[in-house]
Amino acid sequence: MDYFKQRRAYRNFKMYEASVSNGQNNLYRELLDYANDEGKLDVQFRMKNSALLSLTGLSEPGLDKARNSLVQLGLIKYARGKKNVKPPEYRIINLYSRSAGYPTSNPTTSHKSRSAGLDEVGQPVGQGGGQLVEHKELTSTDPDLTDTDSYDDDAGVTREQVFNHWTSLWDFPTGIAIPEIDEWLTEFKPEVIDFAISVAEEYQVKRPGSLRYMRAIIKGWQKRNIKTLEQAKKAATDHDKRTANESKSKRYAKPHRKEITPKWMQNGASQANSKPNSSDNQQDDMSDEAFLAFMNSQEEAK
Template identity: 85%
Template sequence: MDYFKQRRAYRNFKMYEASVSNGQNNLYRELLDYANDEGKLDVQFRMKNSALLSLTGLSEPGLDKARNSLVQLGLIKYVRGKKNVKPPEYRIINLYSRSAGYPTSNPTTSHKSRPTGLDKVGQPVGQGGGQPVEHKELTSTDPDLTDTDSYDDDAGVTREQVINDWTNLWGFPNGVARPEIDEWLEEFKPEVIAYAIWVAGEHQIGSNACLKYVRAIVAGWKKRNITTLEQA
């Protein structure tokens, strides 16, 4: 399973398919990140309740409720553990390989309607700077793995794709945003601006703050003479 494709599919799921509460979102992201860190995106894995409580800030009843909701939403599989014997088991359900009724920000990517078996396990993407937790065996991060190799830029992003990405997240750019986007596209390649938009989307920036947020990203890159996707 590709970590970044899964995150993009999850973002679209929240935008177009179902409402996800903050608690549910925090739990899902911690499970997804842990599975990626440990190379277990395509297999079941165990994780202690105590670790999830610490990472998500949920109460025990809140954890149970959020977990049950994620199962019902079809985002994870869950097998109950035995107290003081073995932790519960989880598995991340692949979202991007299934048919979906929502528009995507990457129309050139082909998707199978349903997976017929396990996808090949991809290389984990380092998360870096994760929230510390006392259970060291439950997290594994590498701050050096901060490149954009797994960013799904399609190597052929167009100006139209940049507008589509923006529209999918926040609606068609208005009369203030569109001129700025055009200015950015005069200075940067479309895949670089698409990446800035993607970063904002991953941080769940709302439509009321998206222009300011992306503007700050682009301004920072200009200040540091960053011009390519690899540098970004």
């Protein structure tokens, strides 16, 4: 692969095909330059995450996002590494061999570059014609670029994807939520925390109660020593079954008839000794006297 042709093709790609962010651009340029310096433009090569973080100025979530974007744009190929075993593996995809037919406002630019001898500059020659070949371990004089580090790049879900999932449901985490999420991600793999967010999403938990709901899930898993995604999924399934059975039992349970105890039994008195209150009798007598007085007045009027 010709380094300068690749550079020009990449520039045209940014101008006419896709938008590339600063983070994505920095990452691609560092990968391209490193591959050129090490004579690995046409083959796979390994590079530490910590080295890329230092060279690009990206954060770990930013590195994950930029790398995934470059893969989706068809600029690089990428294979995850193994924690404390081997760094991630990359391969630069040849851009200039495609017949893109980009427009140009200065047709002589390319010709002038060639006449200046840029394409004839000695370039590292790749192995093979664009085919993947057996990868040989790098022998770089800078071991910091290829030695393994503690950053786990083998997870199916990244930290950034966890935060993106949270943001898609409840906006960006608050200053209170971020430290707790970081603590959860220290204890659990990102895929487990992402599944917890999916559970909250399934139950349509709203933003005001999102953090409280997540705390309850994580606390329950901690008590039951649940660590893996498979264990978390089984716990969620068991919970759903248990909830469904409880709901079914309540639906078909016979209604309980509540017996009403007479007041005379509640007061501890016998029914035989239960007599009307004297005030009640007096009120009844007064009502009778009023009725008789009313009738007498009617007779006198006649």
